[in-house]
Amino acid sequence: MMPNVVRGERMGGLMVYLTGKGRRNEHTEPHLVAGDSAMMAWHDDNELGRDDALAIARHLDRPRRAHDVEVKGGHVWHCSLSLRAEEGQLTDDKWRELAESFVAKMGFDDAEGTKAPTRWVAVRHGLSSNGNDHVHLVVNLVREDGTKASIHNDHVRAQKACRELEAEHGLQRLEGDERDRASRGYDPAEREADARRRARGKFEGARRAGTEKRTWWGLDTAERNALINAQRRDDEPRWALARTVRACATASADEAEFVRRMRRQGVLVRARYAEGRQDVITGYSVAAKPEPGERPIWYGGGHLARDLTLPRLRAEWPDTAEGAMSAAAEWTAAKRGRRPVSPGREMREPDPALWREVGADLERLREQLRSVPIEDRDTWARVARQTSGAFAAWSARVEETPGPLAATSDALARTAELRRRPVRPERAPKASASGAAMLLISAAKGGRGAVAQAVMLRQLANLAKAIYDMHRADQDARRAAQIERAIRGDLATVSARLPDPGPVGHPDTKAAEVVRTARQAQGGPQRTPGSPVPNRIEPQRPRTATAAGRYGPGAERDHGVER
Structure with a gap:
Protein backbone atom coordinates (compact mmCIF):
# COMPACT_ATOMS: atom_id res chain seq x y z
CA MET A 1 0.00 0.00 0.00
CA MET A 2 1.45 3.32 -1.08
CA PRO A 3 0.85 6.60 0.83
CA ASN A 4 1.15 10.00 -0.83
CA VAL A 5 1.10 12.92 1.61
CA VAL A 6 0.50 16.57 0.70
CA ARG A 7 -0.60 19.63 2.68
CA GLY A 8 -2.57 22.74 1.88
CA GLU A 9 -4.99 25.36 3.18
CA ARG A 10 -8.13 25.03 1.03
CA MET A 11 -10.36 22.41 2.64
CA GLY A 12 -13.31 23.29 0.42
CA GLY A 13 -11.31 23.11 -2.80
CA LEU A 14 -9.90 19.69 -1.90
CA MET A 15 -13.29 18.22 -1.01
CA VAL A 16 -14.89 19.59 -4.20
CA TYR A 17 -12.12 17.98 -6.25
CA LEU A 18 -12.44 14.60 -4.49
CA THR A 19 -16.18 14.51 -5.06
CA GLY A 20 -16.02 15.93 -8.60
CA LYS A 21 -15.33 14.26 -11.94
CA GLY A 22 -11.53 14.31 -11.65
CA ARG A 23 -8.96 15.55 -14.14
CA ARG A 24 -9.93 12.93 -16.73
CA ASN A 25 -13.46 12.06 -15.58
CA GLU A 26 -12.09 9.07 -13.66
CA HIS A 27 -14.01 9.70 -10.42
CA THR A 28 -17.13 7.57 -9.99
CA GLU A 29 -19.64 7.41 -7.13
CA PRO A 30 -17.67 9.47 -4.56
CA HIS A 31 -18.67 8.56 -1.01
CA LEU A 32 -17.32 8.37 2.53
CA VAL A 33 -15.97 5.10 3.86
CA ALA A 34 -14.72 6.39 7.23
CA GLY A 35 -14.47 9.53 9.33
CA ASP A 36 -15.57 11.06 12.60
CA SER A 37 -18.92 9.86 13.92
CA ALA A 38 -20.84 13.04 13.03
CA MET A 39 -19.83 12.89 9.37
CA MET A 40 -20.66 9.21 9.01
CA ALA A 41 -24.05 9.73 10.68
CA TRP A 42 -24.94 12.53 8.25
CA HIS A 43 -23.63 11.12 5.00
CA ASP A 44 -23.02 7.39 5.57
CA ASP A 45 -22.13 5.89 2.16
CA ASN A 46 -24.37 8.17 0.08
CA GLU A 47 -22.96 9.49 -3.19
CA LEU A 48 -21.60 12.98 -2.63
CA GLY A 49 -22.08 16.11 -4.72
CA ARG A 50 -20.67 19.62 -4.62
CA ASP A 51 -23.02 20.84 -1.87
CA ASP A 52 -22.18 17.80 0.26
CA ALA A 53 -18.46 18.42 -0.27
CA LEU A 54 -18.72 22.03 0.89
CA ALA A 55 -20.79 21.00 3.93
CA ILE A 56 -18.17 18.40 4.89
CA ALA A 57 -15.40 20.96 4.42
CA ARG A 58 -17.17 23.44 6.73
CA HIS A 59 -17.58 20.75 9.37
CA LEU A 60 -13.94 19.69 9.16
CA ASP A 61 -12.72 23.31 9.28
CA ARG A 62 -14.81 24.35 12.30
CA PRO A 63 -12.16 23.78 15.05
CA ARG A 64 -9.58 25.88 13.20
CA ARG A 65 -12.03 28.72 12.66
CA ALA A 66 -13.39 28.56 16.20
CA HIS A 67 -9.94 28.74 17.80
CA ASP A 68 -8.44 30.98 15.08
CA VAL A 69 -5.35 28.76 14.79
CA GLU A 70 -2.88 28.99 11.92
CA VAL A 71 -0.72 26.02 10.95
CA LYS A 72 2.52 26.74 9.11
CA GLY A 73 2.43 25.02 5.73
CA GLY A 74 -1.33 24.50 5.83
CA HIS A 75 -3.79 22.86 8.20
CA VAL A 76 -5.25 20.48 5.59
CA TRP A 77 -3.40 17.15 5.67
CA HIS A 78 -4.23 15.01 2.64
CA CYS A 79 -2.99 11.46 2.11
CA SER A 80 -4.02 8.95 -0.54
CA LEU A 81 -3.61 5.24 0.25
CA SER A 82 -3.29 3.26 -2.96
CA LEU A 83 -2.99 -0.40 -3.92
CA ARG A 84 -1.35 -1.70 -7.08
CA ALA A 85 -3.71 -2.45 -9.93
CA GLU A 86 -2.86 -6.16 -9.79
CA GLU A 87 -4.00 -6.35 -6.15
CA GLY A 88 -7.62 -5.84 -7.16
CA GLN A 89 -10.22 -3.95 -5.12
CA LEU A 90 -11.11 -3.94 -1.45
CA THR A 91 -14.56 -3.56 0.08
CA ASP A 92 -15.70 -0.34 1.75
CA ASP A 93 -15.58 -2.12 5.12
CA LYS A 94 -11.95 -3.13 4.60
CA TRP A 95 -11.01 0.41 3.57
CA ARG A 96 -12.78 1.68 6.69
CA GLU A 97 -10.65 -0.60 8.87
CA LEU A 98 -7.48 0.47 7.09
CA ALA A 99 -8.33 4.18 7.28
CA GLU A 100 -9.17 4.08 11.00
CA SER A 101 -6.01 2.12 11.81
CA PHE A 102 -3.89 4.45 9.69
CA VAL A 103 -5.28 7.57 11.40
CA ALA A 104 -4.57 6.00 14.80
CA LYS A 105 -1.01 5.06 13.84
CA MET A 106 -0.40 8.62 12.62
CA GLY A 107 -1.57 9.99 15.99
CA PHE A 108 -4.56 11.91 14.64
CA ASP A 109 -7.13 10.19 16.89
CA ASP A 110 -7.77 10.84 20.59
CA ALA A 111 -4.88 8.59 21.65
CA GLU A 112 -7.17 6.51 23.88
CA GLY A 113 -8.67 9.58 25.53
CA THR A 114 -5.42 11.40 26.28
CA LYS A 115 -5.83 14.02 23.52
CA ALA A 116 -8.60 15.85 21.75
CA PRO A 117 -9.30 14.14 18.39
CA THR A 118 -8.96 15.69 14.96
CA ARG A 119 -11.76 15.83 12.42
CA TRP A 120 -11.18 13.69 9.36
CA VAL A 121 -12.88 11.75 6.57
CA ALA A 122 -11.87 9.07 4.07
CA VAL A 123 -13.27 9.48 0.54
CA ARG A 124 -13.46 6.73 -2.06
CA HIS A 125 -14.28 7.57 -5.68
CA GLY A 126 -13.42 4.53 -7.79
CA LEU A 127 -10.21 3.44 -9.46
CA SER A 128 -7.46 5.80 -10.57
CA SER A 129 -6.68 6.28 -14.26
CA ASN A 130 -4.04 3.53 -13.86
CA GLY A 131 -6.51 1.09 -12.31
CA ASN A 132 -5.39 1.49 -8.68
CA ASP A 133 -7.94 1.06 -5.90
CA HIS A 134 -7.42 3.84 -3.36
CA VAL A 135 -8.94 6.16 -0.76
CA HIS A 136 -8.20 9.77 0.20
CA LEU A 137 -7.82 10.78 3.84
CA VAL A 138 -8.49 14.43 4.64
CA VAL A 139 -7.50 15.61 8.13
CA ASN A 140 -7.80 18.99 9.85
CA LEU A 141 -4.56 19.30 11.83
CA VAL A 142 -6.24 21.54 14.43
CA ARG A 143 -7.75 19.36 17.14
CA GLU A 144 -11.09 19.98 18.82
CA ASP A 145 -9.43 21.88 21.69
CA GLY A 146 -7.35 24.11 19.39
CA THR A 147 -4.06 22.24 19.78
CA LYS A 148 -2.15 21.11 16.71
CA ALA A 149 -1.60 17.51 15.68
CA SER A 150 2.04 16.57 15.23
CA ILE A 151 3.24 16.16 11.66
CA HIS A 152 6.89 15.60 12.52
CA ASN A 153 8.36 13.10 10.02
CA ASP A 154 4.85 12.48 8.70
CA HIS A 155 6.09 11.06 5.38
CA VAL A 156 8.31 8.52 7.14
CA ARG A 157 5.59 7.69 9.66
CA ALA A 158 3.07 7.20 6.86
CA GLN A 159 5.36 4.69 5.16
CA LYS A 160 5.91 2.86 8.43
CA ALA A 161 2.18 2.76 9.13
CA CYS A 162 1.50 1.29 5.68
CA ARG A 163 4.13 -1.42 6.17
CA GLU A 164 2.48 -2.37 9.46
CA LEU A 165 -0.99 -2.40 7.90
CA GLU A 166 0.23 -4.63 5.08
CA ALA A 167 1.40 -7.19 7.62
CA GLU A 168 -1.69 -6.89 9.83
CA HIS A 169 -4.24 -7.17 7.00
CA GLY A 170 -2.45 -9.57 4.66
CA LEU A 171 -1.88 -7.05 1.87
CA GLN A 172 0.89 -7.35 -0.68
CA ARG A 173 4.00 -5.95 0.94
CA LEU A 174 6.24 -3.28 -0.52
CA GLU A 175 9.96 -3.13 0.10
CA GLY A 176 10.65 -2.87 3.78
CA ASP A 177 13.60 -1.93 5.93
CA GLU A 178 14.29 -5.61 6.50
CA ARG A 179 15.23 -6.00 2.82
CA ASP A 180 16.89 -2.58 2.59
CA ARG A 181 15.57 -2.01 -0.95
CA ALA A 182 13.53 0.88 -2.28
CA SER A 183 13.15 2.01 -5.88
CA ARG A 184 12.26 5.48 -7.08
CA GLY A 185 8.59 5.71 -7.97
CA TYR A 186 6.88 7.95 -10.49
CA ASP A 187 4.55 10.48 -8.94
CA GLN A 231 2.01 14.27 -24.87
CA ARG A 232 1.49 11.66 -22.17
CA ARG A 233 3.90 8.78 -22.62
CA ASP A 234 3.74 5.17 -21.57
CA ASP A 235 7.51 5.12 -21.15
CA GLU A 236 8.37 7.70 -18.50
CA PRO A 237 11.33 9.86 -19.59
CA ARG A 238 13.14 9.62 -16.25
CA TRP A 239 13.18 5.82 -16.36
CA ALA A 240 14.36 5.82 -19.98
CA LEU A 241 17.17 8.18 -19.03
CA ALA A 242 18.09 6.00 -16.04
CA ARG A 243 18.44 3.00 -18.38
CA THR A 244 20.84 4.88 -20.62
CA VAL A 245 22.94 6.11 -17.69
CA ARG A 246 23.04 2.63 -16.14
CA ALA A 247 24.12 1.11 -19.46
CA CYS A 248 26.94 3.63 -19.83
CA ALA A 249 28.07 3.22 -16.22
CA THR A 250 28.13 -0.58 -16.44
CA ALA A 251 30.03 -0.55 -19.73
CA SER A 252 32.67 1.91 -18.50
CA ALA A 253 36.00 1.06 -16.93
CA ASP A 254 36.38 4.46 -15.26
CA GLU A 255 34.58 7.75 -14.69
CA ALA A 256 36.07 9.50 -17.71
CA GLU A 257 34.79 6.76 -20.02
CA PHE A 258 31.39 7.03 -18.32
CA VAL A 259 31.16 10.72 -19.26
CA ARG A 260 32.21 10.04 -22.85
CA ARG A 261 29.75 7.18 -23.26
CA MET A 262 26.84 9.27 -21.99
CA ARG A 263 27.65 12.03 -24.46
CA ARG A 264 28.02 9.45 -27.22
CA GLN A 265 24.49 8.23 -26.44
CA GLY A 266 23.14 11.76 -26.89
CA VAL A 267 22.69 12.51 -23.18
CA LEU A 268 23.26 16.07 -21.98
CA VAL A 269 25.54 16.01 -18.93
CA ARG A 270 26.79 18.52 -16.40
CA ALA A 271 28.88 18.12 -13.27
CA ARG A 272 28.33 19.50 -9.79
CA TYR A 273 31.60 20.88 -8.45
CA ALA A 274 32.79 21.21 -4.88
CA GLU A 275 32.44 24.75 -3.57
CA GLY A 276 35.23 26.95 -4.89
CA ARG A 277 36.76 24.16 -7.01
CA GLN A 278 36.74 23.31 -10.70
CA ASP A 279 38.62 20.02 -10.42
CA VAL A 280 36.59 18.22 -7.74
CA ILE A 281 33.27 16.76 -8.89
CA THR A 282 30.77 15.76 -6.22
CA GLY A 283 27.77 14.84 -8.36
CA TYR A 284 26.17 15.13 -11.77
CA SER A 285 22.94 15.84 -13.61
CA VAL A 286 21.72 14.53 -16.96
CA ALA A 287 18.97 15.40 -19.41
CA ALA A 288 17.61 13.87 -22.57
CA LYS A 289 18.11 15.95 -25.68
CA PRO A 290 14.91 18.01 -25.96
CA GLU A 291 12.67 18.32 -28.95
CA PRO A 292 12.77 21.63 -30.86
CA GLY A 293 11.05 24.29 -28.79
CA GLU A 294 11.44 22.38 -25.52
CA ARG A 295 13.86 22.92 -22.66
CA PRO A 296 15.97 20.09 -21.25
CA ILE A 297 14.73 18.58 -17.99
CA TRP A 298 17.66 17.83 -15.69
CA TYR A 299 17.78 14.97 -13.21
CA GLY A 300 20.43 14.34 -10.58
CA GLY A 301 21.90 10.85 -10.52
CA GLY A 302 20.21 10.06 -7.22
CA HIS A 303 16.86 11.18 -8.59
CA LEU A 304 17.18 8.74 -11.48
CA ALA A 305 17.82 5.79 -9.16
CA ARG A 306 19.49 5.13 -5.84
CA ASP A 307 22.29 3.12 -7.44
CA LEU A 308 23.16 5.88 -9.94
CA THR A 309 24.56 8.48 -7.54
CA LEU A 310 28.16 9.37 -8.35
CA PRO A 311 29.59 7.97 -5.08
CA ARG A 312 27.92 4.60 -5.71
CA LEU A 313 29.09 4.50 -9.31
CA ARG A 314 32.65 5.37 -8.28
CA ALA A 315 32.72 2.34 -6.00
CA GLU A 316 32.98 0.19 -9.16
CA TRP A 317 35.87 2.13 -10.73
CA PRO A 318 39.57 2.47 -9.83
CA ASP A 319 40.24 5.29 -7.35
CA THR A 320 43.41 6.99 -8.60
CA ALA A 321 44.62 10.57 -8.87
CA GLU A 322 45.17 10.16 -12.61
CA GLY A 323 41.65 8.84 -13.07
CA ALA A 324 40.19 11.77 -11.13
CA MET A 325 42.07 14.26 -13.31
CA SER A 326 40.93 12.55 -16.52
CA ALA A 327 37.32 12.52 -15.30
CA ALA A 328 37.46 16.21 -14.35
CA ALA A 329 38.77 17.04 -17.83
CA GLU A 330 35.89 15.15 -19.48
CA TRP A 331 33.28 16.78 -17.23
CA THR A 332 34.71 20.20 -18.08
CA ALA A 333 34.68 19.43 -21.80
CA ALA A 334 31.03 18.42 -21.54
CA LYS A 335 30.22 21.60 -19.64
CA ARG A 336 31.80 23.76 -22.36
CA GLY A 337 30.35 21.79 -25.26
CA ARG A 338 33.74 20.63 -26.49
CA ARG A 339 34.66 17.27 -27.94
CA PRO A 340 35.96 14.55 -25.57
CA VAL A 341 39.49 15.14 -24.31
CA SER A 342 40.83 11.58 -24.56
CA PRO A 343 38.58 9.28 -26.62
CA GLY A 344 39.00 5.68 -25.54
CA ARG A 345 37.70 2.20 -26.22
CA GLU A 346 34.14 3.47 -26.70
CA MET A 347 35.29 4.66 -30.14
CA ARG A 348 36.56 1.25 -31.24
CA GLU A 349 34.84 -1.92 -32.38
CA PRO A 350 35.49 -4.63 -29.75
CA ASP A 351 37.73 -7.54 -30.67
CA PRO A 352 35.47 -10.53 -31.56
CA ALA A 353 37.66 -12.69 -29.31
CA LEU A 354 36.31 -10.75 -26.33
CA TRP A 355 32.92 -12.43 -26.74
CA ARG A 356 34.38 -15.76 -25.67
CA GLU A 357 36.23 -14.16 -22.74
CA VAL A 358 33.14 -12.30 -21.55
CA GLY A 359 31.05 -15.45 -21.91
CA ALA A 360 33.47 -17.36 -19.71
CA ASP A 361 33.36 -14.52 -17.18
CA LEU A 362 29.55 -14.68 -17.05
CA GLU A 363 29.69 -18.44 -16.50
CA ARG A 364 32.12 -17.99 -13.62
CA LEU A 365 29.92 -15.31 -12.09
CA ARG A 366 26.90 -17.62 -12.25
CA GLU A 367 28.81 -20.37 -10.47
CA GLN A 368 30.15 -17.98 -7.82
CA LEU A 369 26.62 -16.77 -7.04
CA ARG A 370 25.71 -20.27 -5.86
CA SER A 371 27.74 -19.64 -2.70
CA VAL A 372 26.49 -16.09 -2.03
CA PRO A 373 23.94 -16.00 0.83
CA ILE A 374 20.67 -14.13 0.31
CA GLU A 375 21.56 -11.89 3.28
CA ASP A 376 24.49 -10.46 1.30
CA ARG A 377 22.35 -7.72 -0.24
CA ASP A 378 25.35 -5.68 -1.39
CA THR A 379 26.62 -8.46 -3.65
CA TRP A 380 23.19 -9.21 -5.07
CA ALA A 381 22.58 -5.50 -5.70
CA ARG A 382 25.91 -5.26 -7.53
CA VAL A 383 25.13 -8.26 -9.74
CA ALA A 384 21.62 -6.97 -10.44
CA ARG A 385 22.99 -3.55 -11.40
CA GLN A 386 25.52 -5.07 -13.80
CA THR A 387 23.02 -7.46 -15.37
CA SER A 388 20.46 -4.69 -15.72
CA GLY A 389 23.13 -2.50 -17.27
CA ALA A 390 23.99 -5.22 -19.81
CA PHE A 391 20.36 -5.52 -20.92
CA ALA A 392 20.08 -1.72 -20.99
CA ALA A 393 23.19 -1.53 -23.18
CA TRP A 394 21.74 -4.10 -25.57
CA SER A 395 18.45 -2.20 -25.68
CA ALA A 396 20.23 1.09 -26.39
CA ARG A 397 21.99 -0.53 -29.33
CA VAL A 398 19.14 -2.36 -31.06
CA GLU A 399 15.76 -1.06 -29.82
CA GLU A 400 14.59 2.17 -31.42
CA THR A 401 11.83 2.35 -28.81
CA PRO A 402 11.96 0.63 -25.39
CA GLY A 403 11.12 -3.05 -25.89
CA PRO A 404 11.62 -6.39 -24.13
CA LEU A 405 15.31 -5.81 -23.44
CA ALA A 406 14.51 -2.48 -21.79
CA ALA A 407 11.70 -4.07 -19.77
CA THR A 408 14.05 -6.79 -18.52
CA SER A 409 16.59 -4.16 -17.54
CA ASP A 410 13.96 -2.25 -15.57
CA ALA A 411 12.83 -5.37 -13.71
CA LEU A 412 16.38 -6.19 -12.60
CA ALA A 413 17.27 -2.58 -11.76
CA ARG A 414 14.87 -2.55 -8.83
CA THR A 415 17.00 -5.13 -7.03
CA ALA A 416 20.04 -2.86 -7.42
CA GLU A 417 18.56 0.03 -5.44
CA LEU A 418 19.49 -0.13 -1.77
CA ARG A 419 18.39 2.45 0.79
CA ARG A 420 21.90 2.83 2.16
CA ARG A 421 25.18 3.11 0.34
CA PRO A 422 26.42 -0.44 -0.21
CA VAL A 423 29.72 -1.62 1.20
CA ARG A 424 31.65 -3.77 -1.21
CA PRO A 425 32.02 -7.15 0.50
CA GLU A 426 35.50 -8.56 1.05
CA ARG A 427 34.63 -11.85 -0.67
CA ALA A 428 32.60 -10.44 -3.54
CA PRO A 429 32.59 -12.50 -6.77
CA LYS A 430 35.60 -11.61 -8.88
CA ALA A 431 33.74 -12.17 -12.14
CA SER A 432 31.59 -9.36 -13.51
CA ALA A 433 28.85 -8.70 -16.07
CA SER A 434 30.24 -5.28 -16.99
CA GLY A 435 32.16 -6.76 -19.92
CA ALA A 436 28.89 -7.87 -21.48
CA ALA A 437 27.55 -4.33 -21.25
CA MET A 438 30.69 -2.99 -22.93
CA LEU A 439 30.35 -5.45 -25.82
CA LEU A 440 26.62 -4.98 -26.31
CA ILE A 441 26.70 -1.19 -26.33
CA SER A 442 29.76 -1.00 -28.60
CA ALA A 443 29.47 -3.85 -31.10
CA ALA A 444 28.37 -2.64 -34.51
CA LYS A 445 27.63 -6.14 -35.83
CA GLY A 446 26.63 -7.99 -32.69
CA GLY A 447 30.05 -9.60 -32.34
CA ARG A 448 30.27 -12.92 -34.14
CA GLY A 449 26.65 -12.89 -35.30
CA ALA A 450 23.34 -14.23 -34.07
CA VAL A 451 24.85 -17.37 -32.51
CA ALA A 452 27.12 -15.28 -30.29
CA GLN A 453 24.14 -13.16 -29.31
CA ALA A 454 22.11 -16.27 -28.44
CA VAL A 455 24.92 -17.46 -26.17
CA MET A 456 25.11 -14.02 -24.55
CA LEU A 457 21.34 -13.98 -24.03
CA ARG A 458 21.26 -17.33 -22.26
CA GLN A 459 24.14 -16.33 -19.99
CA LEU A 460 22.50 -13.05 -19.01
CA ALA A 461 19.19 -14.89 -18.59
CA ASN A 462 20.96 -17.27 -16.22
CA LEU A 463 22.05 -14.33 -14.08
CA ALA A 464 18.48 -13.03 -14.09
CA LYS A 465 17.33 -16.51 -13.02
CA ALA A 466 19.84 -16.46 -10.15
CA ILE A 467 18.46 -13.12 -8.95
CA TYR A 468 14.94 -14.54 -9.27
CA ASP A 469 15.94 -17.54 -7.13
CA MET A 470 17.39 -15.19 -4.51
CA HIS A 471 14.10 -13.28 -4.25
CA ARG A 472 12.15 -16.52 -4.00
CA ALA A 473 14.39 -17.72 -1.18
CA ASP A 474 14.01 -14.31 0.50
CA GLN A 475 10.20 -14.65 0.23
CA ASP A 476 10.06 -11.46 -1.83
CA ALA A 477 7.20 -12.63 -4.04
CA ARG A 478 6.68 -9.30 -5.79
CA ARG A 479 10.26 -8.91 -6.99
CA ALA A 480 10.40 -12.58 -7.98
CA ALA A 481 7.19 -12.22 -10.02
CA GLN A 482 8.53 -9.16 -11.85
CA ILE A 483 11.71 -10.96 -12.88
CA GLU A 484 9.80 -14.11 -13.80
CA ARG A 485 7.59 -12.07 -16.14
CA ALA A 486 10.72 -10.61 -17.71
CA ILE A 487 12.25 -14.06 -18.30
CA ARG A 488 9.11 -15.83 -19.50
CA GLY A 489 7.65 -12.89 -21.38
CA ASP A 490 10.16 -10.28 -22.51
CA LEU A 491 13.18 -12.54 -23.02
CA ALA A 492 11.01 -15.08 -24.83
CA THR A 493 10.28 -12.40 -27.43
CA VAL A 494 14.00 -11.92 -27.99
CA SER A 495 14.97 -15.60 -27.89
CA ALA A 496 12.35 -16.44 -30.54
CA ARG A 497 14.37 -14.39 -33.03
CA LEU A 498 17.71 -16.01 -32.29
CA PRO A 499 19.14 -19.45 -33.11
CA ASP A 500 18.67 -22.28 -30.65
CA PRO A 501 21.18 -21.75 -27.81
CA GLY A 502 22.69 -25.19 -28.26
CA PRO A 503 21.99 -28.91 -28.47
CA VAL A 504 21.69 -31.22 -25.51
CA GLY A 505 25.15 -31.94 -24.18
CA HIS A 506 26.49 -28.54 -25.13
CA PRO A 507 28.65 -27.07 -22.33
CA ASP A 508 26.12 -24.26 -21.93
CA THR A 509 23.03 -26.47 -21.90
CA LYS A 510 22.08 -25.47 -18.34
CA ALA A 511 22.05 -21.83 -19.32
CA ALA A 512 20.08 -22.65 -22.45
CA GLU A 513 17.27 -24.11 -20.38
CA VAL A 514 16.34 -20.61 -19.19
CA VAL A 515 15.76 -19.45 -22.75
CA ARG A 516 13.97 -22.68 -23.70
CA THR A 517 11.66 -22.24 -20.72
CA ALA A 518 10.93 -18.71 -21.84
CA ARG A 519 10.06 -19.96 -25.32
CA GLN A 520 7.79 -22.66 -23.99
CA ALA A 521 5.91 -20.06 -21.99
CA GLN A 522 4.86 -18.51 -25.29
CA GLY A 523 4.12 -21.79 -26.99
CA GLY A 524 7.24 -21.81 -29.15
CA PRO A 525 8.93 -19.25 -31.36
CA GLN A 526 6.49 -16.58 -32.42
CA ARG A 527 6.87 -13.22 -34.05
CA THR A 528 5.14 -10.39 -32.24
CA PRO A 529 3.66 -7.86 -34.68
CA GLY A 530 5.15 -4.42 -34.28
CA SER A 531 7.94 -5.51 -31.93
CA PRO A 532 10.86 -3.09 -31.95
CA VAL A 533 13.28 -6.02 -31.75
CA PRO A 534 14.45 -7.05 -35.24
CA ASN A 535 14.36 -10.65 -36.43
CA ARG A 536 18.10 -10.83 -35.89
CA ILE A 537 19.19 -8.92 -32.83
CA GLU A 538 21.93 -7.16 -34.72
CA PRO A 539 22.31 -3.38 -34.79
CA GLN A 540 23.05 -1.61 -38.00
CA ARG A 541 26.43 -0.18 -38.81
CA PRO A 542 26.90 3.30 -37.35
CA ARG A 543 26.48 6.07 -39.86
CA THR A 544 29.65 7.64 -41.16
CA ALA A 545 29.72 11.40 -41.37
CA THR A 546 30.16 12.63 -44.92
CA ALA A 547 30.59 16.28 -44.15
CA ALA A 548 33.20 18.03 -42.06
CA GLY A 549 31.83 18.67 -38.63
CA ARG A 550 32.44 21.44 -36.20
CA TYR A 551 35.80 20.02 -35.17
CA GLY A 552 37.05 19.10 -38.61
CA PRO A 553 36.68 16.13 -40.97
CA GLY A 554 35.69 12.86 -39.34
CA ALA A 555 34.88 14.39 -35.95
CA GLU A 556 31.73 13.13 -34.25
CA ARG A 557 28.91 15.41 -33.33
CA ASP A 558 29.19 16.47 -29.71
CA HIS A 559 26.15 15.57 -27.62
CA GLY A 560 27.29 17.45 -24.54
CA VAL A 561 25.56 20.22 -22.65
CA GLU A 562 23.93 22.82 -24.85
CA ARG A 563 25.56 26.18 -24.47
Missing part, protein backbone atom coordinates in the same frame (compact mmCIF):
# COMPACT_ATOMS: atom_id res chain seq x y z
CA PRO A 188 1.41 11.31 -10.98
CA ALA A 189 2.27 15.00 -10.62
CA GLU A 190 5.65 14.33 -12.26
CA ARG A 191 3.95 12.64 -15.21
CA GLU A 192 1.58 15.58 -15.48
CA ALA A 193 4.44 18.08 -15.36
CA ASP A 194 6.40 16.19 -18.04
CA ALA A 195 3.41 16.15 -20.38
CA ARG A 196 2.68 19.83 -19.71
CA ARG A 197 6.29 20.84 -20.48
CA ARG A 198 6.33 18.92 -23.74
CA ALA A 199 2.94 20.26 -24.82
CA ARG A 200 3.85 23.86 -24.11
CA GLY A 201 7.28 23.45 -25.70
CA LYS A 202 5.75 22.20 -28.95
CA PHE A 203 3.14 24.95 -28.87
CA GLU A 204 5.75 27.68 -28.35
CA GLY A 205 7.81 26.15 -31.16
CA ALA A 206 4.80 26.46 -33.46
CA ARG A 207 4.44 30.11 -32.43
CA ARG A 208 8.06 30.83 -33.28
CA ALA A 209 7.61 29.11 -36.64
CA GLY A 210 4.63 31.36 -37.35
CA THR A 211 2.09 28.53 -37.64
CA GLU A 212 0.34 29.52 -34.40
CA LYS A 213 -0.71 33.06 -33.50
CA ARG A 214 -2.38 32.49 -30.14
CA THR A 215 -0.61 32.38 -26.77
CA TRP A 216 -0.56 29.31 -24.53
CA TRP A 217 -2.82 30.95 -21.97
CA GLY A 218 -5.02 32.24 -24.76
CA LEU A 219 -6.19 28.68 -25.44
CA ASP A 220 -9.33 27.52 -23.72
CA THR A 221 -8.91 24.91 -20.98
CA ALA A 222 -10.24 22.02 -23.05
CA GLU A 223 -7.80 22.72 -25.89
CA ARG A 224 -4.84 23.02 -23.52
CA ASN A 225 -5.77 19.74 -21.83
CA ALA A 226 -6.08 18.03 -25.21
CA LEU A 227 -2.54 19.11 -26.11
CA ILE A 228 -1.24 17.91 -22.74
CA ASN A 229 -2.99 14.54 -23.01
CA ALA A 230 -1.46 14.04 -26.45
